[in-house]
Amino acid sequence: MSFVLQFPPAEDKSPARRSISTTDALALAEPLALELAATAVARDQAGGHARAERELIRNSGLLALTVPTALGGLGGSWPTFYWVLRRLAQADSALAHVFGFHHLQLAGVQLYGTPEQQRRLLGQTVQKGWFWGNALNPLDKRLIAIEAPEGYRLDGVKSFASGSVGSDLLTISAWHAATQSPLIAIIPTSAPGVTVNADWDAFGQRQTDSGTVSFDAAHLLHSDVLQPPGVTATPRATLRSQIAQLIMANLYLGLAQGALQEALRFNQQDARPWFQSGVGASVEDPFIQHRYGEFRLLVRAAQAVTDDAAITLQQALDCGSSLTSDERGAVAVAVAEAKVLSHRAAIEVSSQLFELTGARSTSARYGLDRFWRNARVHTLHDPVDYKLRDLGRHALTGAWPEPTAYS
Amino acid sequence: MSFVLQFPPAEDKSPARRSISTTDALALAEPLALELAATAVARDQAGGHARAERELIRNSGLLALTVPTALGGLGGSWPTFYWVLRRLAQADSALAHVFGFHHLQLAGVQLYGTPEQQRRLLGQTVQKGWFWGNALNPLDKRLIAIEAPEGYRLDGVKSFASGSVGSDLLTISAWHAATQSPLIAIIPTSAPGVTVNADWDAFGQRQTDSGTVSFDAAHLLHSDVLQPPGVTATPRATLRSQIAQLIMANLYLGLAQGALQEALRFNQQDARPWFQSGVGASVEDPFIQHRYGEFRLLVRAAQAVTDDAAITLQQALDCGSSLTSDERGAVAVAVAEAKVLSHRAAIEVSSQLFELTGARSTSARYGLDRFWRNARVHTLHDPVDYKLRDLGRHALTGAWPEPTAYS
Amino acid sequence: MSFVLQFPPAEDKSPARRSISTTDALALAEPLALELAATAVARDQAGGHARAERELIRNSGLLALTVPTALGGLGGSWPTFYWVLRRLAQADSALAHVFGFHHLQLAGVQLYGTPEQQRRLLGQTVQKGWFWGNALNPLDKRLIAIEAPEGYRLDGVKSFASGSVGSDLLTISAWHAATQSPLIAIIPTSAPGVTVNADWDAFGQRQTDSGTVSFDAAHLLHSDVLQPPGVTATPRATLRSQIAQLIMANLYLGLAQGALQEALRFNQQDARPWFQSGVGASVEDPFIQHRYGEFRLLVRAAQAVTDDAAITLQQALDCGSSLTSDERGAVAVAVAEAKVLSHRAAIEVSSQLFELTGARSTSARYGLDRFWRNARVHTLHDPVDYKLRDLGRHALTGAWPEPTAYS
């Protein structure tokens, strides 16, 4: 029966096919996470660019996590990467986002770039410790590319450019009027004519360096074009948006886990029992226990489905260029499931936790509201209702989510 | 059958038994609400004491809203007061709280005070434009009263004293060791030995002036004692906590309404349709329409039940000293229903609205997150789960909520 | 501000403007409700036509409840009618539906009929104790009317004809091909060519007599046509669908109340405490108390909003023929709110109650599952998601629900 076939028993779910194991990667991430956590409340309040913390990330070696070992990287699998990302997001979801989007750009090079581009760009990323930012957003057609000698001239702006402030390289999309299609390319952030404006002012995810990037007659070299105008992406290349969506899911999940952890700590150490509860400690209150049970389920379900989605994604990537549209669609469904569940876990735990930690936990010195603010801002990347629509439509009609920058 | 009798058809729900009508009171409140709204985002970001805005409230004449006409007040009924409170909370829930707690103190004088105290204290409130703050919290036994000539000597502290910064008078409770019971009294904020510390630092409701009040050998006059130590409150007097709880409910409801209003405005004026929606305007997106339908239900249900609770409260107050414990219990049930529904409407609308207004609405310049932060901080006054317990216990066993400072 | 004006304080909510008071009408209904309750479980299991119980209803005098006193009826207001309906639905939602739809047909005569038709049809309903059934469903165009001497010839079928089995008169709609529009009329159930088939086989609401009615060259007299073909209904006439929708809402609410009542009784009398609860009686279990608190809120919110909607409806009816489309729209919004809240209260209480009453309560001898089965079948009359869409669309764009047979 189709239902059984649709969700087969996982005969092999092992994510550890690449050089560095999940355990070793998490060991690299742990001291970094602790350092980020120690200053997360203060930096959330300050906002702005976290130069020092970006150096901590750079020094951890984890910027090379997803670069193949053949190019000098750690060769971590995508499941391994997502576990690391989630660990960092528990501590600081803004810098985790910067970290995650760095690797998204590296994935873009792997999916869209020629072997030469991969060697050159990924190799130098390892050697020079480059930090990448994102200015790719095909829906935004305000950046225009026109032919110029040995490449293109770029004029216009890109907004919501995550990690752009302080980056070394940017991935961009630009609208090519002649073909009525976008090109995808990379450009050094320091290139003449490129200006990054630190104008991100959302109430959460304050240190994601998601500024607006202006291009004023910037020159793009042919050799830095990953996908020329007029070319249709392969199913495999369109996995880039699935990698991005699963970065979101893992950031949400990390936020949910971090919020849950901090809330538990507050109840264990700082909360007082309600005077009508009849118990001697907040952690013994039956209603508080019951609601933590609900939190745990939210987080646990999101985690199980998100872990499965990472395995499905890796399997699809391992198919290489032979990946079919149907196989790509199955990834999109798995990732959409993970994203909605993680989204909800993050929003619900981060908002409801205060009903268990109580009035005193709202003091600014604890900064406990940062989880909700971060989750709230970050979960708006694309509308959750369209993810649900995609999931239901697939169940009803078999149609896969259309490959877009968001699905 | 008991169910029918329990919820009889309202033969007369008219709240307008007092001198000023709801319509006229709302007309007084409207310009005040608009002035508060104009600066609410900026003041939320600044925090601290809103001296100028408290003067606007004072100048509106609404500090006398619940003072009987015989004592020079406007004689507004409690339903009228709650409508005004809710209107102000739509604009600025922090100053609405200060306004609401001012009237709670006046209610305390009416419920606990002698006729002489009522005449003197309420009369002068009208004449001198006094603003009252709250330092009554019987659970907090850190403020000690010991006998002193012509009164008591007060030493200790009260925290979470709403509206204390900038107030003229305070209502206090103090622990009287000899009788192992609290006394309830009023004291001028400027009395020697009384110090108000502007140390409130929660992440929401930032301008409620809810500081810590220190008492260092402050002198309390016998004539300012509303309830001496060792005296048991009458059922009628214990309605003070119901007035307070219904203030909370109306503040939450106003927050929910304000959040809904701002969200609708954003979708109408600033939001863009999602590129997959197939519609030309955000307000035509079926999923956005559907979810606003949910918001509307949350707010509408809370409003209907909260309005009914105000009528039930007024009827109980109109019973005067003959009010029975059962009648008092029925008020407590009605108010608990209102409080839980309003609590949830405020939290859910203020958190979920962003899924409809989208990523751009998180810019700090809109300040849309203030609704959630305000609602989140304010709804922690006492645990919602114990309200639900009280409601279910009553349905199962007939037991009324125990009269406490919270129920 | 629009929000305040939209939900004005109810200056006069008194429903008792008509001859019989709510209290007196409920007194008439009470013995009837008790008699229906006594056999409800057995009749739910048997299904089929409840001839004896329909006679009980007839003998109660309540078939004349909404007929104006000038025509010999009890002159009950619509709020009064809905309270009676709800009381009956607590006991037996199938027969309550038959009772409610009888009055819907009488409303149709009042809204669409000429003064002569009203006098004749309503007057005889009182005198002869007629029971009316429904075969009006404009979406279903399978019943065709063609001109015939002194009227029309009717051929075709109507399904879901509530109360048709055992009725004296039917309201029908029929499609008139010449004008491409429906006519609305009444016809005696015993008229030649009319056959009622007792073929209703849903798993709930089993005794609603909602059969299929076949018409085989049945003759319809001009004098029995309430709305001829080609005539557009006035805003006032379209209130018929609002009366119907509010019948649904009150049936759902009665179901929710009945389920809650039976569940409470079970916990009070028959349930055992869970062995890990540490309490001596099921009613003292904190989790059970908490969840009954939730049930109470579901029911209470639905009741408050449904009561308000009945008042809004009555006010609109009292406007007479001057009712505007906007005023009609406000009724549709109020009724939609009531319908969704009551729908959910009925479904959630009737499904969840078993988690509190426990395994033993599933024995067929209690018949406790009938509430869910009845609510489930009955709440599918029209999709709840379109009600939510209508509510949200109104909030976003100001558009009223389109007047249809369902909104």
Place this chain on the structure above:
Amino acid sequence: MSFVLQFPPAEDKSPARRSISTTDALALAEPLALELAATAVARDQAGGHARAERELIRNSGLLALTVPTALGGLGGSWPTFYWVLRRLAQADSALAHVFGFHHLQLAGVQLYGTPEQQRRLLGQTVQKGWFWGNALNPLDKRLIAIEAPEGYRLDGVKSFASGSVGSDLLTISAWHAATQSPLIAIIPTSAPGVTVNADWDAFGQRQTDSGTVSFDAAHLLHSDVLQPPGVTATPRATLRSQIAQLIMANLYLGLAQGALQEALRFNQQDARPWFQSGVGASVEDPFIQHRYGEFRLLVRAAQAVTDDAAITLQQALDCGSSLTSDERGAVAVAVAEAKVLSHRAAIEVSSQLFELTGARSTSARYGLDRFWRNARVHTLHDPVDYKLRDLGRHALTGAWPEPTAYS
């Protein structure tokens, strides 16, 4: 950090360690499931003992699924067993329960029995095709064992004895007054003094043969006692209740999947689009798509967590007698998570599906209400609120669920 360690990446999740693979076991189950599905609606309406269908199960060979290959069985792992169970529950959750509880009894022999008992009882189960029933319920102390020659004399009753009608052997617990403790044993259903009463009359799970078993001076042999009175169960032996709980979870999950599948089929084949939807087919309605997205998430999350729990359980069983209390506790947490999520998926999908399939789907001929009735009755085995309490308590205090017959 503890959170990461608590949920480590699954390095090896392969369930296929035993002789028969999941794929092969599902292939055996598939024709059986189809045969059960073909008559499920009719047999749900008839209730009673499904003799013919029990023979189908017996003939499938799957009664030996969990018997070790060394004893002649198929040697299926527990993850494999749960996949088979779930497949059968999609088709017929009553007979799937009978099947599941048969294997629970076999597990009891493996966990409590001596090597000799295992050889004898499991070996003969394979050879003779025995079907086992359950009369083990330590909370129920009405069955009394007193010493008798070569064993015990049994007097009293056991209720809710799943699969007892038509069984060959029963597992029983009996209260031993002298030691104030239960013994656990097996007894042939046909033994003198044992009477099975087919008195199960719940409104769902109607063919589970869960009758009351009476014992009137029945003789129990020492050689058939699995756990003598006065002996404390090892952590490993107490896994029996986890096997039982995970049977529940998989039955609920199968119910949810079966309900979802039937609902999808109805929308695909039989439903009509709502007249206001603007689409040509029900499956294209955006609200219907959105809600199926929700269903899918409910089912998917439950499935992912339930599959993980089976792996955790198998790992614990593979530890053998060295299993610690902490390791046992981790299984209890994993299984509790699975049970709550599956419970909710089953109840919510089976209740809500009708809002998508519409009024026509309530006809008794489709029998679609059986999913809710079955899920509703079956999910009351033990209260879900105590599972949530256990999960939250563990998160707050580290305490494991206490080993009982339910946790």
